[in-house]
Amino acid sequence: MTTIQPTETRSADAGRELGGTGLAREIRARAAADAAELTESGTTPGLAVVVATDDESSAWYVRSIARAAGKAGIDCRTVDLGAGADPERIRATLENLSADESVHGIILQTPLPAGAHFEDLASAIDPRKDVDGANPVSLGNLAAGMSAYPPATAAAVLELLDHHEIELAGRNCVVVGRSNVVGKPVAQLLLQRDATVTICHRHTPELTAFTPDADVLVVAVGKPDLITDKHVRDGAIVVDVGTNPTADGGLVGDVDPSVQVAGLTPVPGGVGPVTTALLLQHTVRSAIHSTRPARHAAGPQLRTGSEH
Ligand SMILES: Nc1nc(=O)c2c([nH]1)NC[C@@H]1CN(c3ccc(C(=O)N[C@@H](CCC(=O)O)C(=O)O)cc3)C=[N+]21
Structure with missing residues (x-):
């Protein structure tokens, strides 16, 4: 017996699913290979995650960063200051991490406690370590077509x-x-x-x-x-x-x-997943730059788009 199937218009119209897990895997693998090479030559890439929230989405992201960084050979430390942390303490933490040579990437998790201002605090992150593009200087450089880590x-x-x-x-x-x-x-x-x-x-x-x-x-x-x-x-x-x-x-x-x-x-x-992978990639890039002479570290690198 033959039954005539209804045309599956819905799936025909559904379009493509633009997934990110395969791409994320590729980016992580590349970051891991670069991290291994760098570690071999004496520099282990270091990432610091600063947390002052008990937001669920942030907690998930932080765990996922730590797990992925560990697998990629990046030394990841989470600095949890607690959900009510004082803005001055957050700022001091970011300043210390900016001065710490074993740290190549810093991310300040959002949201922040009431009274803390994200852009203001993020300005304490050294732009060379600003792997999540949070310092207003990074956003300015991005807008001007200069070299910066985008978020x-x-x-x-x-x-x-x-x-x-x-x-x-x-x-x-x-x-x-x-x-x-x-x-x-x-x-x-x-x-x-x-x-x-x-x-x-x-x-x-x-x-x-x-x-x-x-x-x-x-x-x-x-x-x-x-x-x-x-x-x-x-x-x-x-x-x-x-x-x-x-x-x-x-x-x-x-x-x-x-x-x-x-x-x-x-x-x-x-x-x-691509977000997490790119945070690792930025951290490894920052670690690579840190081993090069200063003039290459944050040199102006004009991109296209500055003309009319
Ligand atoms: N300064 C700052 N930068 C951020 O980028 C930032 C932040 N703060 N605060 C918290 C949010 C949240 N966030 C996520 C990133 C990846 C996934 C992610 O990979 N989610 C998985 C699934 C998670 C699940 O299944 O529960 C996915 O989309 O496949 C989720 C959430 C980045 N954030």
């Missing part, structure tokens, strides 16, 4: 797009979210790649006035299901940077996972 999450968005061979030059990119850790640096990186960039944020009256024009939509807000079918056109590529913990211990992004688009990064398994 690992922002860099992960670009790595994922490149890995999946998404064209950026001349295309419409819309970024939703304007934080200094994701939205702004992602916009700068897309600009450097000759995209036309629009940034939407909490004061944008109607996202639908902008997001349907996006060839590439990057969403970094922190609100489950913020982006649904009405926000995107079929052919769009969507990068979901959201990591929202759910009541049952899972994780969801900012994009309704059933949106019909040409490509969507999954949560989990998309931007997240």
